[in-house]
Amino acid sequence: MNILLAEDDTRLGKLISHMLKKKGGFRVDWVEQGEDAYDFTLASHYDVVILDWMMPVMDGISVCRKLRSEGYGGPILMLTAKDAIQDRVEGLDAGADDYLVKPFEMDELFARIRALSRRNFAPIQEDSVSFSHFTLNRTNRNIEVRENEVQLSQKEFQLLDLLLQNKGMVLTREVILDRIWGYDADVSYKIVDATVKLLRKKLDADIIHSIRGVGYKLEG
Known part of the structure; x- marks a missing residue:
């Protein structure tokens, strides 16, 4: 943020x-x-x-x-x-x-x-955005990885979009949990780690980097 x-x-x-x-x-x-x-x-x-x-x-x-x-x-x-x-x-x-x-x-x-x-203050965003070897489509809520369409779960999509909006920046697990699941959600940081793991597999590239003890950042 x-x-x-x-x-x-x-x-x-x-x-x-x-x-x-x-x-x-x-x-x-x-x-x-x-x-x-x-x-x-x-x-x-x-x-x-x-x-x-x-x-x-x-x-x-x-x-x-x-x-x-x-x-x-x-x-x-x-x-x-x-x-x-x-x-x-x-x-x-x-x-x-x-x-x-x-x-x-x-x-x-x-x-x-x-x-x-x-609250609903989000600025108008482009329908699709490309980074590294994939393109995220906000309308269809999917990604194209090396020209192959890949379906994401809702949380996977939200997480990838959040990382894209803050590419190059470290997002703590607390911030990710708050923005994706909600501050009052009864879930632990393990759900963040699990979602990142699934997302990495679908992206087929090591571009979501772990920052030990802190969180994650998207960097090509």
Whole structure:
């Protein structure tokens, strides 16, 4: 999962960024200026954008309003010390999807991120995408491996699509389990490993790499 964090408090920014990477296994871009947050959001794909309300020059509310006015539809989480009802209303009216008041527990931040990532914010994606020696077709939910059609189970397809969207990046077992089976699913990491094993066999190539004790990444 790709996260953009815009936080001008250096100490807090470092802490949040570190925890998102270490505990969540997320890829995090951290900026300290609202203008940078605006530019980064439009230049890259992020699963969740986290904006601090009080930033110099362009604050989080202004960034949020400007992004929404230009058609940006991705999930935006607002961080702020303002906890009055009218402040919450202002944040949501500006286009924020969720609102978290400082100080907060990191577990709550992770829960908000998970909830936002599960909503229907997915950008329009190409019908088919090719990588290495295979092509994934999102309409037919199958793959062609060296020009031979191969059927995938629903979970195998979802896992391969997730790895493709984050190719070259390490996805932890926790992230994979959350995104494919759901955070509350009563399954263990063993189901992730088993699905990867089946998927590797169908791909007929060693392109899903195991990162010992962490997770997996797709790399040709």
